[in-house]
């Protein structure tokens with residue numbers, strides 16, 4: 061009896077599961093037969109399934125609205141999209157179709173918003189939340205937004221230095237602002253308090269002295285963000301509770317305050333054994349906000365989220381071919397792929413991030429422990445564990461004496477749609493001059509059929525040498 065890869069998956073996880081199934085021994089991702097795309101486009105490629113983006117937005121929105129109803133919560137829910145998780149136009153196109161609001165992080169992000177405005181792809185009543193450290197260039201562009209056609213711009217103060225400049229740059233008599241409170245970091249982190257936001261101990265006094273007394277300012281939003289994510293831990297709940305308490309205190313001084321923004325951090329599936337109860341967590345959040353406000357006699361605030369990875373990560377995958385295998389000692393077998401993990405999925409290298417990794421074909425073959433080697437000459441360009449397992453198993457395909465596989469084996473890293481292309485500088489200079497892979501988009505047409513097209517070719521030598529000044 062052979063131990064087939066398909067048996068290993070069956071014994072370890074519930075499979076098939078949302079987004080993943082097997083058809084004729086080959087993997088489908090969101091119903092897309094990946095092998096068919098491989099036959100058409102060749103590997104390596106980035107793959108984005110556009111409908112998943114809207115589905116995620118509708119999922120969170122439904123859960124918040126359902127919780128509001130069940131708990132008789134009187135505020136509104138606002139889904140805003142954190143552009144930095146994936147800035148590409150095709151993503152903004154999808155999220156804006158769902159009527160979401162936008163959160164920006166830097167000066168160029170405002171150019172992105174203005175570009176959408178010029179193309180009339182964003183409504184002027186959308187709420188534009190400006191987060192991040194504000195350079196003068198960023199502040200001036202925010203001021204232009206406020207003084208321009210957009211009706212709901214909310215710069216969130218990250219540092220006290222931003223306010224006097226904003227008051228100087230904005231021409232309008234009165235405008236909205238938000239304040240970000242610095243959260244305490246998780247106990248095991250290197251720092252006690254986040255560098256992002258204003259110290260909690262100073263905020264009340266600051267609001268009294270600088271905000272409540274200034275007739276030009278309407279403080280609309282208290283922002284807080286637990287960087288390690290929305291998790292069912294004492295740490296998360298206590299940070300949330302402290303933020304709501306602070307909201308109630310500020311509301312007594314600045315009655316325009318109407319919203320609490322809990323930022324991003326909604327988790328996504330990094331493993332097939334992911335077990336997270338979105339409905340429970342969202343209901344708990346709403347319940348905590350409600351009960352703290354009820355206790356204090358404060359009206360329920362509107363709740364904003366800025367989900368980045370939750371919106372985009374599960375829509376994307378990176379598909380590679382195993383070029384050859386190398387047995388470097390009696391036990392260490394390497395699968396050398398036609399791409400670079402450091403370049404394409406930099407979080408795997410920078411922070412040890414694991415993604416769902418599955419073979420596209422050969423599920424009926426025997427499996428064995430392997431290491432995956434990227435094509436750069438960098439020692440660190442490898443991948444050899446999973447979120448649920450410190451070892452990595454993949455189908456074993458026979459090879460000739462030089463290590464060339466007898467049959468092609470294709471691999472997919474899934475749920476890679478957040479942060480990876482920005483951090484890797486998609487289309488820029490790449491480690492060892494390995495090009496950015498081509499990019500295939502998949503959507504559903506009016507008849508419910510899959511349609512796909514090449515959004516961008518693999519980066520050419522000319523493009524890279526041009527950036528390098530040759």
Ligand SMILES: Cc1ncc(COP(=O)(O)O)c(C=O)c1O
Nearest residue numbers: 142323324325326366367368369
């Ligand atoms: C202020 C703010 N909002 C939202 C996000 C999005 O976080 P995530 O992608 O975890 O949802 C981030 C990420 O760093 C952030 O800094």
